[in-house]
Amino acid sequence: MSDMTREFVTAIQTNDIPVGGIAAVDVRGTRIAVVNIGGTYYAFDDTCTHEQCSLAEGDLAGTTVTCMCHGAEFDVRTGEVLAPPAPMPVKVYRTRVEGDALQIEV
Amino acid sequence: MAAYVIVGASLAGATAAMTLREEGADGPVTLIGAEQEAPYERPPLSKAYLRGDTPFDKALVRPLAFYADHDIRTMFGTRVIRVDPSERIVELEDHRRVPFDALLIATGGRNRQMSVPGSDLQGIYGLRTVRDADRIRKEIVPGRRVVVVGMGFIGSEVAASLRQKGLDVVAISPSKTPLFRPLGEAVGQTIADLHRSHGVRTIFEDTVVAFEGTRRVATVVTRKGLRLECDFVVVGIGLEPAVGMLADSGILLHNGVVVDEYCRTSVRGIYAAGDVANHYHPVFERQLRVEHWHNAVKQGAAAARNMLGRSVTYDEVHWFWSDQYKANLQYAGFHTTWQQLVVRGRLDSASYLACYVNDGRIDAVVGLNRAKEVRRVMPLIKARRAVDLEQLRDEHVDLRTLDVRP
Numbered sequence: 001m002s003d004m005t006r007e008f009v010t011a012i013q014t015n016d017i018p019v020g021g022i023a024a025v026d027v028r029g030t031r032i033a034v035v036n037i038g039g040t041y042y043a044f045d046d047t048c049t050h051e052q053c054s055l056a057e058g059d060l061a062g063t064t065v066t067c068m069c070h071g072a073e074f075d076v077r078t079g080e081v082l083a084p085p086a087p088m089p090v091k092v093y094r095t096r097v098e099g100d101a102l103q104i105e106v
Numbered sequence: 107m108a109a110y111v112i113v114g115a116s117l118a119g120a121t122a123a124m125t126l127r128e129e130g131a132d133g134p135v136t137l138i139g140a141e142q143e144a145p146y147e148r149p150p151l152s153k154a155y156l157r158g159d160t161p162f163d164k165a166l167v168r169p170l171a172f173y174a175d176h177d178i179r180t181m182f183g184t185r186v187i188r189v190d191p192s193e194r195i196v197e198l199e200d201h202r203r204v205p206f207d208a209l210l211i212a213t214g215g216r217n218r219q220m221s222v223p224g225s226d227l228q229g230i231y232g233l234r235t236v237r238d239a240d241r242i243r244k245e246i247v248p249g250r251r252v253v254v255v256g257m258g259f260i261g262s263e264v265a266a267s268l269r270q271k272g273l274d275v276v277a278i279s280p281s282k283t284p285l286f287r288p289l290g291e292a293v294g295q296t297i298a299d300l301h302r303s304h305g306v307r308t309i310f311e312d313t314v315v316a317f318e319g320t321r322r323v324a325t326v327v328t329r330k331g332l333r334l335e336c337d338f339v340v341v342g343i344g345l346e347p348a349v350g351m352l353a354d355s356g357i358l359l360h361n362g363v364v365v366d367e368y369c370r371t372s373v374r375g376i377y378a379a380g381d382v383a384n385h386y387h388p389v390f391e392r393q394l395r396v397e398h399w400h401n402a403v404k405q406g407a408a409a410a411r412n413m414l415g416r417s418v419t420y421d422e423v424h425w426f427w428s429d430q431y432k433a434n435l436q437y438a439g440f441h442t443t444w445q446q447l448v449v450r451g452r453l454d455s456a457s458y459l460a461c462y463v464n465d466g467r468i469d470a471v472v473g474l475n476r477a478k479e480v481r482r483v484m485p486l487i488k489a490r491r492a493v494d495l496e497q498l499r500d501e502h503v504d505l506r507t508l509d510v511r512p
Contacts, residue, residue: 068477069434070427084403
C-alpha cells in the first residue's frame with residue numbers, strides 16, 4: 001500500500017490504556033496491539049509471528065513485549081525480535097493523539 | 107586468532123555460532139553437524155510441522171545464507187567420530203581433522219530404542235529429526251490406526267497431533283498417567299483427561315512386549331495381554347545423550363557431558379551445551395540435564411560467551427512449553443520430589459497453576475493455559491525463599507506481590 005492511501009484512524013480512547021498497559025484493537029480488519037509507555041503510544045501487529053498468539057495478552061516491561069505462548073520478545077518501538085522463537089519482526093504503525101482519541105495510521 | 111569449532115549443528119550449536127560472531131570472535135567459527143539440513147528448531151516436529159500446518163523453512167534457526175553472510179563455516183551432513191583434546195583436533199568420518207582452540211559439544215541426543223521382539227518391523231518410527239517427522243507424515247491418513255508408545259512430552263504431543271489429523275490413536279505408557287515422571291500423578295491425570303476428551307484411547311501401567319506383523323507392524327502386544335491392531339507405531343521413550351565421539355577423549359561423561367556453571371567440561375577449552383550437557387545449576391545446587399528448547403538457546407549463548415573468556419554463569423531457570431490440542435502447558439524450575447503441590451484454580455478445569463513446593467519454597471511450577479502466572483513464578487523459584495502459601499493459592503493475589511520470607 002502506498003503512503004497516499006494511508007490515513008490515521010481512531011482506534012481507542014487514550015484513557016482506556018493506562019501507563020504500562022496493553023490493549024488490542026481492530027482497525028479496518030487488522031488486529032493491532034497498542035501500548036502506553038509513560039504517555040507515549042506504540043502500535044504493532046497483535047499477532048505474534050511465531051504461532052499467532054495475541055501479544056496484547058503478553059507482558060510489557062520497559063519497551064519489550066513478551067508473548068506468553070512461547071516467550072518470544074519484541075521491541076514495541078520497532079517491532080524487532082529481541083528473543084526467539086519468533087522468526088520475524090512484527091509490523092509497527094505510527095500513532096498520534098487527537099483530543100482523547102488515539103489514532104493509528106493504517 | 108583462536109579457532110572456534112562447534113560439534114552439533116543444533117539449536118544450541120547454531121545459537122553459539124551466532125553468539126560468537128555477535129560478541130566479536132575474531133577467529134574462524136566452524137559449525138559441524140551430522141544432519142544434512144541447516145540447524146532447525148525441533149518443537150514444530152511433533153506439532154505444527156507434523157500436522158503439515160507450517161513449512162520446514164519456518165523451523166530453521168536462520169536461513170541457510172545467514173551462516174556464510176556471518177563468516178560461519180558450515181559442515182552439514184558431516185559426522186565427527188573422535189575428539190582429541192591433546193592434539194586439539196576433531197576427526198571427521200572421512201578422517202579429515204579440524205583443529206580447534208575452543209570446542210563446543212552440542213550434539214544433543216538419540217532416541218532410546220525399543221528392544222522387544224519385532225522392533226525392526228517396518229512402520230515403527232521414532233521422532234527426533236525432520237526426516238523422522240517426514241516418515242511419520244507419510245503415514246498420516248484420517249482413520250488409520252496408530253499406537254503411540256510412551257506418554258512423555260513427545261508421545262503426548264504426537265498423540266495430540268495425530269488425533270487432530272483424524273487418526274485413531276491408542277497411547278500406552280508404563281506410568282499411571284502421561285508425564286508422570288516430570289509432573290506427578292495429579293497433574294498427569296489432567297493430561298490423561300485432556301487426551302481422552304479428544305478421543306485418544308489411553309492405556310496406563312502396561313508395557314509393550316512385542317510387535318507382530320509379517321514385514322510391517324500390524325499388532326502391538328502388551329504385558330497385560332492386550333493385542334492392539336494398528337497401521338503404524340510411534341515410539342517416544344526418551345533420549346540418550348549423543349557422546350559416542352567422546353568415548354576416548356578423557357572428557358568426564360556421566361549422563362551426558364559433565365559441565366560446570368560456565369559450561370566447561372573437565373578438559374580445558376572444551377565446553378558443552380544443550381540436551382547433551384549435564385550442567386551444574388547454581389540455583390538448584392546440583393547437576394542436571396534437560397532437553398528443552400529454551401535451554402538450548404540460553405546455554406548455547408552462555409557457552410559461546412565463556413568460549414570468549416567472559417566467565418558468564420549459566421543460571422537460567424529452566425522453562426519449557428508443550429502445546430497439545432488447543433492447550434498450552436508450561437513448566438519452569440526443577441523438581442524431583444515435592445512435599446506440597448499448591449494449586450491455583452482447579453486441576454479439573456481448563457486452566458490451573460500448580461507449584462511443586464519443598465520447605466515452603468517453590469522449586470517448580472506447571473501451568474495449563476496460565477502462561478503469565480508461570481512467568482511470574484519464575485523469579486520466586488530463582489529466589490529460593492519460602493513464600494506465603496496461602497497467598498500463592500489465592501487467585502486474587504497478584505503473584506508479583508507475594509510475600510517472600512527473608
